[in-house]
Amino acid sequence: MLQVLDPPAVRQWSRLAAETLGKAREEIDALNVFPVPDGDTGTNLHLTMLSAAEALDGLPGDADAATTWQALAQGALLGARGNSGVIVSQALRGLAEVLRATEGRGADLGLGLVRAAELARAAVARPVEGTVLSVLTAVAGAVRDLTGDLASVARRAADEARSALRRTPDQLDVLARSGVVDAGGAGLAIILESLAAVITDSYTGRVDIPAPTHRVAPEPEEGPGYEVMYLLDAGEAAVGALRRELDALGDSLVVVGGDGLWNVHVHVDDAGAAIEAAMRAGRPHRIRVTYLVGSGRTHPAARGRGVVAVAAGPALGAVFEQSGAVVVRREPGSSPPLAAVLAAIREAGAEVVVLPNDSGTREVAAAAAEIAREEGLMVSVLPTRASVQGLAALAVHDPLRRFDDDVVAMTEAAAHTRHGHVWVADREVMTSAGLTAPGDVLGVIDGDAAVIGADLVGTALEITRRMVSSSSELVTMLEGVNAPEGLARAVQDHLARIRPDVEVVLYEGGQGGYPLLIGVE
Numbered sequence: 001m002l003q004v005l006d007p008p009a010v011r012q013w014s015r016l017a018a019e020t021l022g023k024a025r026e027e028i029d030a031l032n033v034f035p036v037p038d039g040d041t042g043t044n045l046h047l048t049m050l051s052a053a054e055a056l057d058g059l060p061g062d063a064d065a066a067t068t069w070q071a072l073a074q075g076a077l078l079g080a081r082g083n084s085g086v087i088v089s090q091a092l093r094g095l096a097e098v099l100r101a102t103e104g105r106g107a108d109l110g111l112g113l114v115r116a117a118e119l120a121r122a123a124v125a126r127p128v129e130g131t132v133l134s135v136l137t138a139v140a141g142a143v144r145d146l147t148g149d150l151a152s153v154a155r156r157a158a159d160e161a162r163s164a165l166r167r168t169p170d171q172l173d174v175l176a177r178s179g180v181v182d183a184g185g186a187g188l189a190i191i192l193e194s195l196a197a198v199i200t201d202s203y204t205g206r207v208d209i210p211a212p213t214h215r216v217a218p219e220p221e222e223g224p225g226y227e228v229m230y231l232l233d234a235g236e237a238a239v240g241a242l243r244r245e246l247d248a249l250g251d252s253l254v255v256v257g258g259d260g261l262w263n264v265h266v267h268v269d270d271a272g273a274a275i276e277a278a279m280r281a282g283r284p285h286r287i288r289v290t291y292l293v294g295s296g297r298t299h300p301a302a303r304g305r306g307v308v309a310v311a312a313g314p315a316l317g318a319v320f321e322q323s324g325a326v327v328v329r330r331e332p333g334s335s336p337p338l339a340a341v342l343a344a345i346r347e348a349g350a351e352v353v354v355l356p357n358d359s360g361t362r363e364v365a366a367a368a369a370e371i372a373r374e375e376g377l378m379v380s381v382l383p384t385r386a387s388v389q390g391l392a393a394l395a396v397h398d399p400l401r402r403f404d405d406d407v408v409a410m411t412e413a414a415a416h417t418r419h420g421h422v423w424v425a426d427r428e429v430m431t432s433a434g435l436t437a438p439g440d441v442l443g444v445i446d447g448d449a450a451v452i453g454a455d456l457v458g459t460a461l462e463i464t465r466r467m468v469s470s471s472s473e474l475v476t477m478l479e480g481v482n483a484p485e486g487l488a489r490a491v492q493d494h495l496a497r498i499r500p501d502v503e504v505v506l507y508e509g510g511q512g513g514y515p516l517l518i519g520v521e
Helices: 008-031 043-056 065-079 082-099 106-123 132-143 150-172 172-177 183-202 235-249 271-279 314-322 336-348 359-374 387-393 403-415 457-467 487-498
Strands: 226-232 250-258 261-268 283-289 305-312 326-331 351-355 380-381 418-424 429-431 434-436 441-445 447-452 474-479 503-508 516-520
Touching: 008 043, 008 065, 008 183, 043 065, 043 082, 043 183, 065 082, 065 261, 065 314, 082 106, 082 132, 082 183, 082 226, 082 250, 082 261, 082 326, 082 429, 106 132, 106 150, 106 250, 132 150, 132 183, 150 172, 226 271, 235 250, 235 261, 235 271, 261 271, 271 336, 271 359, 283 359, 305 314, 305 336, 305 387, 314 326, 314 387, 314 503, 326 336, 336 351, 336 359, 351 359, 351 387, 351 403, 359 380, 380 403, 387 403, 387 474, 387 516, 418 457, 441 457, 457 487, 457 516, 474 487, 487 503, 487 516
Parallel strands: 305 326, 305 351, 351 380, 474 503
Antiparallel strands: 226 261, 226 283, 250 261, 418 441, 418 516, 429 434, 441 447, 474 516
C-alpha cells in the first residue's frame, strides 16, 4: 500500500485508468444521453486519458513529480475529446497544480481533488447538475477535510464518486427519463477507482457501472447541430472575450487550459462562426467539427464533384471560373471569410477539391473542409501556395476519374510547378537575399527571396532564368493590376529567344501587390 503518490504511481494510475476506460467504453457510450445522445462519451474519455498516459510514457524514467504532473495535465489537455473529456482534462490540471509541489500524501490528494472540482466547474460556461461536475463536487466535499493516509483519502474519493453517480438521475430529468446515470460521471468514477486501486494495490479487473433501470431512447431535442473543438494559442484577455462570444453562439461551452494554450469545446449551429471567433482571439489548430447526430437537426447533403479556388482579385477569379472552379475572392494580404469558403464547397458538390492558392488561406480552407466533411461531403484541401500552382492543378482536374486519383494528379501538378513573383518594396525589409530599400525590386522564388534588383523587367527575367530548367515545358504568367506595360511581354520575348521549346501562357490576373506572378512546370 502506497504512502505517497509518487511519479511511478502516477504513471501506473494513468495507464490503468486508460485501459479500464477502454474496457468500459461501449457501456459508457450507451449511457450517453446528455447534452446530446451521440453515444461517444466513453470513447472520448478513453482517448483523453490515453493521451495523458502516453504523455507520461514519453518521459525519462527518473522524471520528478513536477515534470510528471505537468506532462499528465498537458497530455490530457492536448488529447481531450468531447464535453466530458475536456472537463476531465481540467480536473487533472487541478490535481497537477496541487500535487506537483507536494509530497503526495493523503491531505495533498484531498486538496488536489478540491482544486480539480473548482477548476472544472469554472471552465464550464453554464454548469448543469447531474453531470460529471456534480460528481466532482461531491468528491471534493467528501475529502476536503480528511487528514488520513493516502489510501483512506483515495478510497473515500472513489466511494463518493460511485454514490454521487447513482444520484445523477435525481438531478437531471433526461437521465431519469432514460433510466441511466450520467456517462461522464461514470467515466470519472472509473478514473478515481483506478487511482484507489493503484494506491491500495487492490485492482480486480472488474468494471462496475450502474445498469440502466429501464431503457427508453431519449427523444431528439432541437439543439445546435455541430460540436466544434480546437486547441488555441492565445492570451488570457483574448480567451475571456472568446468565451463571451461563443457563449452567445451556442451551448455546452467549455474552455480549459492556461499559460497560452487552451482547449475549446462548444455546440453551435454556425461552426464557421465559432472558428472565426477563435481566429480573432489567437491561433486555432487541431480543429475538429462533428455533426451532432442526436441534435434533432437534419444532415445536409449535396451531389456532384467540383473545385473551389481562392483568388485575390476579380480578374484572377475570372481565370479560375473560366477553368470551371467555384471561386472565393479575397482581398490581397488577407484570408477569405470561413463562411464564404464553406458556402463555395457546398455549392461545388459532394466531392470537392479546394485550392487555397496562398499559405495564409490554407488554415481557413482546412477548417471549412472539416465542417463540410461532417456534413457528409468528401473534401480535399491541396497545398497550393500560389495561384499558378492552383491553375496547374486545375488544368489536370478530371471529374471522370476516381476522386482519390484526381486529388493525387492535381497535387502532383501543383507540386511540380515552381512559383515566383516580383514585388516593389515600399519600406525597408530584411530578407534572405539581403536588406531591401524602398523602391528596390524583390524577386521571390518558391516563397523565398532570391533577388534584389533595380527594375521590374531585369528582376523578372532573372527569377525566370533561375526557375526554368532543361525539363521545363510550360511557363504561366499572371500580370498584376499595376504592372507596367510590356513587363510580361519582355519575359515572353526573352523565353522565345533562349527556350523556344517552352510554351508560354499569359493571363491578365489583375492581382494587387505583385506586378507579375510566374509559374514554371
